[in-house]
Amino acid sequence: MKINAFADVSLRALMVLAAVPDGTLLTTQSIADSVGTPYNHVSKAMAKLRSMGLIEVVRGRSGGSRLSHAGRIATVGQILRQLDTRTDPADCVSPGGNCPLINECRLRGALARAREAFYAELDSVVIGDLPQARQMAPVFQMIGLRPSL
Numbered sequence: 001m002k003i004n005a006f007a008d009v010s011l012r013a014l015m016v017l018a019a020v021p022d023g024t025l026l027t028t029q030s031i032a033d034s035v036g037t038p039y040n041h042v043s044k045a046m047a048k049l050r051s052m053g054l055i056e057v058v059r060g061r062s063g064g065s066r067l068s069h070a071g072r073i074a075t076v077g078q079i080l081r082q083l084d085t086r087t088d089p090a091d092c093v094s095p096g097g098n099c100p101l102i103n104e105c106r107l108r109g110a111l112a113r114a115r116e117a118f119y120a121e122l123d124s125v126v127i128g129d130l131p132q133a134r135q136m137a138p139v140f141q142m143i144g145l146r147p148s149l
Helices: 005-019 028-033 039-051 069-073 076-083 107-122 133-145
Strands: 056-060 062-068
Touching: 005 028, 005 039, 005 062, 005 076, 005 107, 005 133, 028 062, 028 133, 039 056, 069 107, 076 107
Parallel strands: none
Antiparallel strands: 056 062
C-alpha cells in the first residue's frame, strides 16, 4: 500500500527529530534540507504534527522544533490513520459521477479491511525506535550536526 506524500514527509520529519539528542531544536528549514523536501511542504507537515501533539515548537531566534514525548512513543500506524485524508479506499467516482456498482460493492469493504490491516501491522513500529546511527549520520552531516546517537 502506498501512503500519501504528506504522510511520507511527516514521517521523515519525525524520524529526523527522533534521531537528534533530547532537547535539540531543529528549524523547519534544517528538517526540509535533511529530508530533501521543499520547505513549504515540510512547514505544512510540521504544523499538522504540532496540532497532533507529536512535536513541540519553541519560537524565537534560537527556536525550533523537537519531538514531544507523545511523538516519541507514537506508532507509525497511529500517525498514518490520522494523516490519511481519504474517506474511501477506492476511487469510486468517475468523471460522469459515482460508479454504478457503488451500492452493493464488496471491493470497497475489502479494500478498507486491507488498509486497516496495513495500519495494524505498523502499530508495532514506534517512531522513537526508527532512526539508526548509520542511517542518520549523513543526514546530520548535511544539516551541520555532529552525529551523537
